[in-house]
Amino acid sequence: MAKKPTKSPGSKSDAELNRAFLRSMLLQRRFEERSAEAYALGKIGGFCHLYIGQEAISTGALSVLRPDDYVVTAYRDHGQALARGMTPRAVMAELFGRRDGCSGGKGGSMHLFDAKLNFLGGHGIVGSHIPLATGVAFAIKYRGGDQVCLCFFGEAAVNIGAFHEALNMAGLWKVPAVFIIENNRYGMGTAVSRAMANEDVNARAATYNIPAESVDAQDVFAVRDAVTRAVDLARAEKTPTLLEMRTYRFMGHSMSDAVSGTYRTKAELEQEMRRDPIILLHNHMTEAGEIDDAAYAKLDEEIKAEVQDAWDFADASPEPELEELYAHVVVD
Amino acid sequence: MSIVTYRDALNQALREEIQRDDRVFLMGEEVGEYNGAYKVSRGLLDQFGPMRVVDTPIAELGFAGIGVGAAMVGLRPIIEFMTWNFALLALDQVVNSAAKMLYMSNGQFPMPMVFRGPNGAALQLSAQHSQAWESWLAHIPGLKVVTPATPYDAKGLLKSAIRDENPVVFLEGEMLYNTKGDVPEGEEILIPLGKAERKREGEHCSIIAHGKTVLIAIQVADALAKEGISIDVIDLRTVRPMDVEAIAESVKKTNRAVVVEEGWELCGVGAQVVDYIQRECFDFLDAPVLRVHQADVPMPYAKNLERAAKPDAQKLTAAVRKVLYLE
Ligand SMILES: Cc1ncc(C[n+]2csc(CCOP(=O)(O)OP(=O)(O)O)c2C)c(N)n1
Numbered sequence: 001m002a003k004k005p006t007k008s009p010g011s012k013s014d015a016e017l018n019r020a021f022l023r024s025m026l027l028q029r030r031f032e033e034r035s036a037e038a039y040a041l042g043k044i045g046g047f048c049h050l051y052i053g054q055e056a057i058s059t060g061a062l063s064v065l066r067p068d069d070y071v072v073t074a075y076r077d078h079g080q081a082l083a084r085g086m087t088p089r090a091v092m093a094e095l096f097g098r099r100d101g102c103s104g105g106k107g108g109s110m111h112l113f114d115a116k117l118n119f120l121g122g123h124g125i126v127g128s129h130i131p132l133a134t135g136v137a138f139a140i141k142y143r144g145g146d147q148v149c150l151c152f153f154g155e156a157a158v159n160i161g162a163f164h165e166a167l168n169m170a171g172l173w174k175v176p177a178v179f180i181i182e183n184n185r186y187g188m189g190t191a192v193s194r195a196m197a198n199e200d201v202n203a204r205a206a207t208y209n210i211p212a213e214s215v216d217a218q219d220v221f222a223v224r225d226a227v228t229r230a231v232d233l234a235r236a237e238k239t240p241t242l243l244e245m246r247t248y249r250f251m252g253h254s255m256s257d258a259v260s261g262t263y264r265t266k267a268e269l270e271q272e273m274r275r276d277p278i279i280l281l282h283n284h285m286t287e288a289g290e291i292d293d294a295a296y297a298k299l300d301e302e303i304k305a306e307v308q309d310a311w312d313f314a315d316a317s318p319e320p321e322l323e324e325l326y327a328h329v330v331v332d
Numbered sequence: 333m334s335i336v337t338y339r340d341a342l343n344q345a346l347r348e349e350i351q352r353d354d355r356v357f358l359m360g361e362e363v364g365e366y367n368g369a370y371k372v373s374r375g376l377l378d379q380f381g382p383m384r385v386v387d388t389p390i391a392e393l394g395f396a397g398i399g400v401g402a403a404m405v406g407l408r409p410i411i412e413f414m415t416w417n418f419a420l421l422a423l424d425q426v427v428n429s430a431a432k433m434l435y436m437s438n439g440q441f442p443m444p445m446v447f448r449g450p451n452g453a454a455l456q457l458s459a460q461h462s463q464a465w466e467s468w469l470a471h472i473p474g475l476k477v478v479t480p481a482t483p484y485d486a487k488g489l490l491k492s493a494i495r496d497e498n499p500v501v502f503l504e505g506e507m508l509y510n511t512k513g514d515v516p517e518g519e520e521i522l523i524p525l526g527k528a529e530r531k532r533e534g535e536h537c538s539i540i541a542h543g544k545t546v547l548i549a550i551q552v553a554d555a556l557a558k559e560g561i562s563i564d565v566i567d568l569r570t571v572r573p574m575d576v577e578a579i580a581e582s583v584k585k586t587n588r589a590v591v592v593e594e595g596w597e598l599c600g601v602g603a604q605v606v607d608y609i610q611r612e613c614f615d616f617l618d619a620p621v622l623r624v625h626q627a628d629v630p631m632p633y634a635k636n637l638e639r640a641a642k643p644d645a646q647k648l649t650a651a652v653r654k655v656l657y658l659e
Contacts, residue, residue, distance in 0.1 A: 045456030046633060097456065097634035108458045108633030124460035125418060126390050159389035160421070187390055189366035195389035263366060319636040329629050 015290045019299075021063070021220050022285065025055040025278045026300060028079045030307045031088055035078065035095060035109075038311065039255050044095045047124075048109045051079035053250035056277035057182055058083035060223025061150060064231050070118045070140075072133045073152040075110035076182075077122045080152055084119050086112065088310035098317035105320045106328075126187075127153065127160030130179065134166040137175035141238055148176045148234040150227075155244075156187025158201050167242065171208035176234035178227065179242045182217070184249040189263035205242040217245035218275045248272040334517045339509040341483035342372045345490035346410065350380055353408060356494060359386040359395055360412030360449075369414045370450055370509055396422035396447065400429045403445040403499075410494060413449035416465045416503065422447075423468075430499035431474030443499040448490070450506035451479075452544055452594045453642055459630035462638075464594035466543070467601045469501045470572040476500045476525055477572040481546035483513035485569060488523030496525060505544040525570045528578035534562030537588040537652050540579055540605050542568040545592040545624075545643060552648045561656065571601055579605060580612040587618040588655045592648050597625045619655040624648050 032050045039048050051058070058079040062071065065084075073080045081091050086102055094101025095109050103113050103122070111122040120136065123129035133151030140147045157163055158181060170177050181201055185192050192199050205212030211233070215226045223245060230241035250273055252258050285291040291299075336344070350356050362369045364377035364387040377385040388395040392413065399409035413419035419426070426447055433441045453462040470477045476498050480486040486504065493500040515521070531546060532553040541549040546567045553563035564582045568574060583589050589609055591602035602623040609621050627641040653659045 045635065046454075047457055047461065097637075103633075105634035106458075106632045106637065108456060110460070111458055111633070124458070125421070156390045159391045161391070161393050162421075188369070189362055190387065190389070194365075194387060320632075320634050322636065322640055324634075325627055325629055325632060325637045325640050 015288070018281065018285050018290055021059050022278070022281055022291070023299060023303070024059040024083050025220070025281065027088065027303050027306065028055045028058065028082050029278060030300070030303050031082060031091070031310070032078055034307050034311060035092070036255070038095065043315070044109065045097065046108050047075070048095070048255045049076040049253065050251040050255075051076050051249075053272070053276065054182055054184060054217070054247045055079055056220040056223050056281075057152070057180065057217050057245045057247060060220040061180060061227040063224055064227045065150065066147070068118065069147045070120060070136045070149040071152075072120045072129050072136065072149065073122065074126070074129060074154060074157070075122065075124045076154070077110065077112050081112040081114070081119060081122075084114070084117050086114050086117060086119065088307055089313040090114070092310040092314040093317045096314040096317065097319070098314055099320045100313070100317040104324065106324070127157035127162045129153070130157065130163050131166040133177050133179065134170045134175060137170065137177035137240065138173065141173075141175050146235045148178060148231050150178050150180060152180045152182060154187060155181050155183040155185070155192060155201055156190065156195060158204060159195055167204070167208045167210065167240070170240040171210040174238045175240060176238050177240045178230040178234055179240065180227075181242065181244045182247055183244050184247050186249070186253070186263065188253045188257070191263065202242060202244050210240045210242055212242040212244065214244040214246060217247040218277045218280055220277060220281055248275070250276075333514050335512050336483055336515045337509065338483045338486050338505070338511050338513070339370065339372055341487040341513075341515045342490055342504065343374055343376075344515070345487045345494070346373060346376060347379065349491055349494040350376065350384055355406060355408045356410065357384045357386060357407065358410045358412060359388060359399060361388055361390055361414045363387060363412050368412070370506075372504070372509070373412070392418050392422040393425060396425035397429060399445055400425055400433070400443065403430075403443050404433070404441050408494065409445045411445065411447045413447065415461065415506065416449055416451040417461050417463055419447065419449065419465075426469075426475070426499070426501070427472050431472045434498070435474060442497045444497045446490070446493045446500045446502050448502035449504060450509070451503035452505050452507065453626070453631055454506045456633055456635060456638060457631070458633040462631035464543075464626070466503055466571050466593075467595050467599055470601060470604070474499065475572060476570065478502045478525060478570050479543035480504065480569065481508070481543055481567055483511065483515050484521065485523060485529075485567075487515055488521040489525065489569065492522050492525050495522070500525070503543060507544055508547075511547070523569070526573040526575060528569055528575035529567050530564060530578070530582070531567045532563055532565035534564040535586055536561050536563065537590065537655055538564045538566060538582040538586045539648070539652065540566045540568065540582075540589060540591045542571055542593065542601065544594055548643065548645050548648055549592060551645050552652065555645070556649070556652065561652070563652065574604065574608070576608050576612065579608055583609055583613040584616045587616050589621045590624060590648065590651045590655055591621065592624040592643055594626060594643060597623065597628050600625055619657065622651040622655050624651050
């Protein structure tokens with residue numbers, strides 16, 4: 001760890017950037033801790049997949065993007081949504097199924113969308129959104145733009161045919177997409193070693209003739225560096241990249257799955273939790289003299305208040321009107 | 333009496349059939365070490381080992397096709413889809429390979445296999461995870477489509493499906509797994525595919541249902557019985573082939589019918605039932621046949637909208653009252 005963060009030209013100082021990272025990760029963490037509580041109270045229903053432990057990926061990766069770039073992600077999407085700049089209010093109201101949610105209460109946890117932020121969802125079928133990212137990148141190239149499309153998915157999604165088809169065409173046509181594998185080592189209860197003939201997910205990139213990198217994704221700087229390289233390549237040369245982010249999920253697969261189920265040991269979990277991305281960054285900032293305990297506590301309080309505000313807002317937001325049931329099935 | 337859950341009834345059927353016939357194996361995501369995403373396959377890996385209970389990667393198209401290949405050379409695969417929503421990825425194999433193999437090979441390659449898993453809306457799972465697929469699948473010649481409503485039916489129909497020489501699509505109600513019913517122990521339960529069952533006897537109106545809506549129909553019939561209205565509840569059990577005689581017999585007796593299903597209206601199973609009724613029972617009808625189904629929209633997440641979208645006892649009761657001209 002303790003690597004220097006990559007600075008984009010004219011951006012904030014290291015200390016400012018670090019603080020922004022810490023704030024972003026801590027917001028995601030506190031937001032989801034409260035989501036778990038709301039789920040237990042029945043305020044959130046259905047499937048709810050928490051991102052706790054993986055926050056350095058959303059934070060580091062999305063810090064590289066410009067507002068006119070695009071993001072597509074899977075159902076484990078709270079972290080990316082917040083890191084992209086969706087308000088905790090809009091996200092929490094969506095989880096509560098309320099009118100002020102970012103999808104009007106119709107999508108729920110797995111389907112967060114925000115067109116203004118070029119945040120293209122929130123997709124529930126494993127791997128189904130990977131071709132979408134190639135399509136977005138195709139459209140960028142088609143229109144002669146220099147944006148990029150970042151696509152997030154779990155490592156188990158690389159076993160789906162859509163991954164292969166989408167990456168092959170991205171490599172063939174050279175479109176500006178960055179494919180980010182969040183390798184948390186388990187697809188539900190199945191460890192990578194039980195699902196892949198070759199556990200080296202990046203080995204697949206060679207097939208598509210695209211560059212690949214593996215990243216220690218508990219280190220937000222490493223994430224930012226790797227994504228910066230990939231985004232630069234995509235912008236300048238329309239070359240896609242495959243990035244394997246090595247991470248770990250601290251919670252169960254979803255709210256209905258135990259934290260350390262039969263498929264992984266408590267010892268492994270505890271071991272991995274020592275590499276909590278927030279603690280790593282916090283330690284780094286403490287050593288660099290960028291933050292002290294009082295400042296950290298103050299930041300945390302601020303964030304907790306912000307999340308409380310989101311909760312109150314969501315709770316007060318009305319249910320969608322019944323007419324909404326028939327709205328947006330097709331464009332009239 | 334031996335009261336078991338729908339889930340355990342299915343588990344018994346799998347266990348007995350894997351035990352009985354060494355060509356039978358179960359394959360799918362999380363079916364083994366995890367004991368099944370919905371715990372239907374609990375304990376089977378321990379009992380039969382990893383060649384008979386096979387965990388797969390998330391690769392629906394691939395493992396469905398692997399099942400077809402294995403069936404072509406003499407095995408009897410049971411392919412579990414974690415839910416039918418994910419089976420859409422595999423429909424090419426179900427429809428273009430399994431359903432047509434016998435026909436295009438002029439009878440040389442039968443497909444004795446079962447595709448099974450949870451189907452239908454659950455609770456607040458939103459548009460991509462809450463869908464009922466029977467009308468899609470029933471459309472395909474070459475497939476049989478089974479929709480058990482009770483634990484007893486789940487066991488008896490699954491055992492028959494596994495022994496059938498054809499590809500059988502077996503749609504378990506995602507919300508039915510915890511429901512309970514009598515499944516006598518030590519009895520060989522085999523329910524013929526293609527036969528409906530009368531779940532309640534009545535004379536004022538027929539309700540034709542399948543899968544989860546059978547429970548709603550029974551609930552409505554029980555409630556209306558208190559008002560002196562008696563309902564004939566016909567559970568199709570198998571959507572393809574459909575038991576036309578059972579439908580006709582009931583409607584000729586009651587002269588009125590309501591068809592209820594979880595799926596969407598257009599081209600739904602109910603549309604087919606109404607078609608049969610108008611052909612077979614036209615002269616017997618005292619009222620237009622009504623249908624109750626999901627609102628014609630993708631399933632919304634918000635609780636109130638979801639409630640409004642789903643068929644339920646209230647909507648079914650209203651339809652029955654309407655065909656009885658009570659409203
Ligand atoms: C095609 C498909 N099959 C199965 C599922 C059920 N399912 C949801 S998430 C999941 C595990 C996915 O793991 P991974 O892609 O590694 O992402 P992670 O959950 O670890 O973030 C499964 C099997 C699904 N949503 N889509």
